[in-house]
Amino acid sequence: MKALNEGGLGFHETKKIGAGSVIQDTTKKFEPGDDIKFLNVPQTVLNSIQRIAKKDSEIKFPISMELDDLEKFETIEEVKVTVVYCIDLSSTMKYSVGAGESSRIEAAKKALWSLYVLNKKFFPNDTIYIIGFGSFASKIDPHDIPYLKTYDANDNFLHYTNYQAAFRLALKILKHDGAQNKRIVMITDGQPSACFIDNENQKNRILTDKPYSHFYIPDDATLSKLKIEHEIKLDTGGDVVYLCYRYRQVDPFIKSRTLSEAKKCKHERIEVDTIMVSEEDELLSYVESLERQLKGRAYYINPANIDKILINDFISHKKKILISTNRW
Template sequence: MFFRYSEWDEQRHGGAPTTFEKLFELFQQLLQYTAGDAAEALHWMTQLDQRYGLTDEGMGLGDFIEELKKRGYLEQDAQGVIRITPRTEGTLRRRSLEEIFTRLRKGRQGRHKTPFAGQGDERLPETRAWQFGDDPHLLDVTGTLSNAFRRTGIDDWDLREDDFVVHETDHHTSVATVLMIDLSHSMVLYGEDRITPARKTALALAELIMTHYPKDTLDIVAFGNDAWEVSVKDLPYLNVGPYYTNTRAGLQRARDILRRRKNRNKQIFLITDGKPSCHFENGRMYRNAFGLDRRIVNKVLDEAVICRREGIVITTFMIARDPYLQDFVRRLTEANRGRAYYASLDELGTFLFEDYIRNRRKTVR
């Protein structure tokens, strides 16, 4: 056997990304930080190109923009405003999903399981007597034949309905999830960008559910002075505003949504820095910018208790390290008997995905 060695050819062996691929990767990253503002992302790229020489003779920044339009990632209206397209929105969701899955320390993809046996796809070693309507592929052939032999012996062997046994399976359940995202001004205070990882996590979770859990539902609720629903196509553009934090309104909106869902298992994922600072009383806003006002906090805790009574588990993802704020999250969790994670910004997606994928409910109502 002979081997022929030659100089490494990047293009031939596909080892090096093209200039477009490198620029597109950077463009997607910048879109995460600009809340989907294509013009601002391209402006940043221009500055980076001038400083670090990102482009080459084969593709300048103008060529890159034209290629984005040609491939359907950008569009320009009659006034010359450049926007990303639905294709780009889908790319951002997939990219966010891949990024978070790459960082998962544990867990695997799969359906949400409960400790109950029933209709499902994964066989268990345990068996039971066959019942009319059971799937034939679950038949335990060895156990069935053994039953027949024990009953009749070898010489006069026959097979009856009572001999048949089938494997048990995991009971698979669907989950209705509402993801609440805090868009109050505190999410960008003190030089810490908390909204970008929250937005990225929402994009990834939406993609996960649409591609891996089609029977699950995901609704997004953004909250600031009030609360409102956000569609999947609007996720890349979520951004903070000059808002207070009306956590109570967010929980109320989430409960209203889950009440309409037919899924047996219902949960709320709450991404916040943990500082409720306003609510509505008799149609008027009561606010306290310092946060954790007793009048406001008690109303939020009341909502947590109502969620518990309605079988809705609240999982809070706390992205601030202030012990005073963390104490509020602990009280919220106790009132709901839910769960809480105190995650750093770069761990938010990992924590949320681990909880979602490995979620197991002890009761099915």
């Protein structure tokens, strides 16, 4: 959150020196139009004394001051951010590390709820949206985070992982938001296994290569059931979804479509970070590759040890480990 641009008034500190409310240790000459409340009084008096001492050997009181004597503390701007947190609700998220251990979805919900609460507490001017996604994506009420459940394999093909659906809905939301600083944070266990098909040509191309490929569009009964029983309104728009789960691999077409949608977000100056919740090292490679191409950050969490986080920063090209001093 430190790498921010100028934007609407909020509580995030930027690295930009100029008009703002966060006082720095550094100073500059006072200029007409600057806020007098940031005047560095001791340095201003010292400047006056030094100027007078160069002309006269005697310092007389009251000290006369000139405009060039005035010096003020530099300030930095505080801005607000709009964040869309996207949590993976696909069926693989219900897996546990071992008997009695926390599942991926429970670890993901803890991470998401913590982020939401901290965001609201320390940055109250921020706007926060929550998206849950499987084969399709939907907006989630933040207060429902603790009660979220994964889709099951018998949920009419809704249990696949469609990153593109999350990116597309997040982009739709953020395009209507006026904040200068926008961010998408994905919380997932690894690799996408679904994407949208835009036209028949794409579908035929896939079928030519893989004749037994499966495509899905939810029927009205499924959509109605989700809305009535779970208050979930899927962002479908009549889209057809290509489903292809490959163990520890990503279908090339799905990989291409996912990256393309993510790059649309980057084109709109939206930062994309990923929180990876998994104990399988083999699943980390896809997220690492995606964030490297997006120049974002990947955060790796093992569900069995949520207090320890590995950060792979492709902005500063650094890796570091954070360890919490508090246990859950």
